[in-house]
Amino acid sequence: MKAWIMKMLGRTPPGDMDCHQVGELLQHYLDGRIDADRARRIEAHLEECRRCGMEAETYERIKATLAAHRPEVPAESVDRLRAFGERLARGEEPSEP
Amino acid sequence: MGQPAADDTAFERYVLSEIEVMLRVAHSLTRNHAEAEDLVQDTLLRAYRGIAGFDGRHPRAWLLTILRNTHINRNRRRRPELLRDPDSANDRLAASASDDRTDGFVDDDLDVEIVRALDALEDPFLRVVELVDIDGLSYAEAAELLDVPVGTVMSRLHRARSRIRDRLDRAGLAPRSHM
Numbered sequence: 001m002k003a004w005i006m007k008m009l010g011r012t013p014p015g016d017m018d019c020h021q022v023g024e025l026l027q028h029y030l031d032g033r034i035d036a037d038r039a040r041r042i043e044a045h046l047e048e049c050r051r052c053g054m055e056a057e058t059y060e061r062i063k064a065t066l067a068a069h070r071p072e073v074p075a076e077s078v079d080r081l082r083a084f085g086e087r088l089a090r091g092e093e094p095s096e097p
Numbered sequence: 098m099g100q101p102a103a104d105d106t107a108f109e110r111y112v113l114s115e116i117e118v119m120l121r122v123a124h125s126l127t128r129n130h131a132e133a134e135d136l137v138q139d140t141l142l143r144a145y146r147g148i149a150g151f152d153g154r155h156p157r158a159w160l161l162t163i164l165r166n167t168h169i170n171r172n173r174r175r176r177p178e179l180l181r182d183p184d185s186a187n188d189r190l191a192a193s194a195s196d197d198r199t200d201g202f203v204d205d206d207l208d209v210e211i212v213r214a215l216d217a218l219e220d221p222f223l224r225v226v227e228l229v230d231i232d233g234l235s236y237a238e239a240a241e242l243l244d245v246p247v248g249t250v251m252s253r254l255h256r257a258r259s260r261i262r263d264r265l266d267r268a269g270l271a272p273r274s275h276m
Contacts, residue, residue: 027258058265058272062265065207070233077137
């Protein structure tokens with residue numbers, strides 16, 4: 001709300017970035033793919049702008065939910081492949097590819 | 098039996114440590130545990146044969162390139178309709194949605210809507226979400242695997258997440274966007 005009022009008043013929003021600029025960079029920021037200076041400016045905006053803060057939280061929830069669905073790889077498959085790799089490392093390459 | 102690689106410790110150091118990652122990615126590509134294991138085994142063999150020429154930089158990217166090429170070669174022998182089952186990615190999510198969770202951050206409504214949102218994504222967008230957000234690859238690693246520029250991975254990923262976000266919005270699970 002504060003950011004909106006400031007925008008209506010033609011003033012620079014918190015953190016000197018406006019909501020549109022933050023929106024353009026938000027996913028880069030959440031993925032940690034942004035330089036420290038811009039990250040600080042985005043953080044300042046998110047601290048003050050409730051709606052952008054909620055937007056960021058939504059994307060974080062999406063990412064967290066997706067990451068929580070990362071499948072476990074079957075341990076027996078890993079064991080078999082590791083054993084296969086170790087045989088290769090010992091020079092026991094199979095004759096058939 | 099062939100000759101050992103020039104540097105067997107390099108093979109162990111760079112390759113064997115990545116088996117789990119390769120298996121996870123292989124499963125994303127094949128949608129099948131047995132095929133994924135076969136694909137990784139073929140990849141290990143090719144990596145072993147190529148380790149002498151590997152410069153040691155970005156081993157995961159190197160392995161993912163081998164994995165991709167191996168996958169392509171294997172698929173040349175298959176019928177096109179078997180290459181992708183459009184439901185299987187979401188089956189994978191839906192199956193894990195019923196698992197016990199320790200992360201209280203996620204909730205059932207969100208899970209359901211995210212699965213639905215994934216179901217609506219076209220394959221290129223679904224692929225990057227799977228590889229980056231689910232499997233945990235970096236943008237660069239996903240780009241290597243998909244053989245597209247990093248910028249393409251980034252834009253597809255961001256558009257995919259935006260679509261998921263819009264779906265949550267329509268379901269009343271996210272604030273209306275103002276950006």
